[in-house]
Amino acid sequence: MSGRTLFLDRGIGESRGVLLLDGAPERLLIERDGDDARTRLGARHVGRVRKVEPAFASAFVDLGGVEALLSFRPDARPVEGQSLEVEIRSEPRDGKLATVRVIGPAQGAPRLLSPAPSLAEQLAAFARDAEIIEGREARLVADEAQDEALQVVHKLPGGGDIAIEPTRALVAIDVDIGERKGNDVKRVTRAANHAALAQGARLLRLKGLGGIVVFDLVGRGHDGNALLTAARAAFGPDNPGVAIGPVGRFGTMEMTIPRRTAPLSDILCDGRGNLSDLTLALRLIRAIETEGAVEPGARLEARCHPAVAQAAGPYAEQLAGKIGARFTIRPEPALARERFEVRAP
Structure with a gap:
């Protein structure tokens, strides 16, 4: 399978959209019944500026029962009480507010003007000429993409692996050469680092992660220009807004990647990092x-x-309305939270 392939799994309580790039999942979009549509990426509102914080060049904007954060330039400072047409540019995450960008002036009370694009519309934007595949195949692809998104350690093509671990401050990516084969150490480490940048970029998009990202590269005496070129190519799809620094003296490469959607871990997991009861119930x-x-x-x-x-x-x-009332769900306290059994008695 090559190129971009789109899948849409329309499930009960949850729909999942997947973009495969050359057979590997690059995006996993999840919408659940009861999600707050007001803060989905791309939703447009009339918002009212509730409070301006000049020291942080930010303003709190009331969208009608929910707040968002607006960053502004010194020459475009909003006025408290002002109405603006705004669009959600990044979804809320980990207790932080959604952010908005200004479209223009507006009138009237805070309200939703237009909802965010549907999952099908979002998928189509990634590959406009591709057919969206639904049904059983889409469910299998979505399950596999979700499983990969939840992993910490990921194999690299050709050997070695990367571990992707978000912290409060940044996302750390550790590159490990593992048992990658080759007699020329410099060539082996160079190939591992280039593979890590390509795979890391795909996996960050899959996991919905961004902000400050630090790659801990393998080897010494890196070709900084070659790595910078590789990083720019790997993270090109995340533009605009990507900034990549040179390889540092300790063999790390730092970059900032725009945050747009909520991290999948916020959607799928509870506050302790375990799959939530809702995620397990929908499964x-x-x-x-x-x-x-x-x-x-x-x-x-x-x-x-x-x-x-x-x-x-x-x-x-x-x-029951879909397959008939021919099943029972029996609680079993002895079963672990993440285990379940479904069978015909």
Whole structure:
């Protein structure tokens, strides 16, 4: 599989869009029932400037029940109480507000003018002539993309790996040569670093990560110009807004990547970094639906942790409307949170 391929999994409670680039997932977009559509990337509003903070060149903008942050230049400072037409330029993340950019002046109370593009529209923007594939194949691709996005350590083509670990301050990417083969050490380390930049760029887009990114490269005596060229090519799709620094004296390369969508970890995980009850519940609902397609007409029994069963409750009625009321979800306190079983008794 080569080029860009688009997939859309329309599920109960959650829809997922995937962009594959040369067979590898590069983007995973997730929308869930109950998400606040007001702060989705691309939504447009009439906002009212609630408070201006000149020291930080920022203003708090009321979008109508939810706030966003507006950065401004010294010559374009807004006025408190002013109405502006704004667009969401980055979604909220990890307790931080969404950010907006100004479209122009506006009148009236804060309100939503136009929603964010749909998942299908967002996917089409990545590859306008590509067909969007749905159904069973899309679900399998979305499951695989989600699993990869949640991993920390990722293999590099040709050997070695990278570990991607977000912190409060930055995203650290450690490059490990592993058992990458070759007699010329300089050539082996150069190939590993170039592969790490290419894979790291794809994986950061897949995970929805940005901000300050630091690559801890392998080897010594790096060809700084070659690495800078490779980094610019790898992160080209993230422009505008990418800034890449030279290789430092300690063998690190620093860059800033624009944040636009919420990190997938914010969507899929709880505050402790574990998959949330909702994520596990939606996974369970998909498994029941899939088994129902494999066993048409059969009665099904799903066993899962009580917390997951409770989170799945609101979606069970929707599933029954789709495959029939021929399944039960049984809480089993002895099961680990991330385990479940679906079978025909």
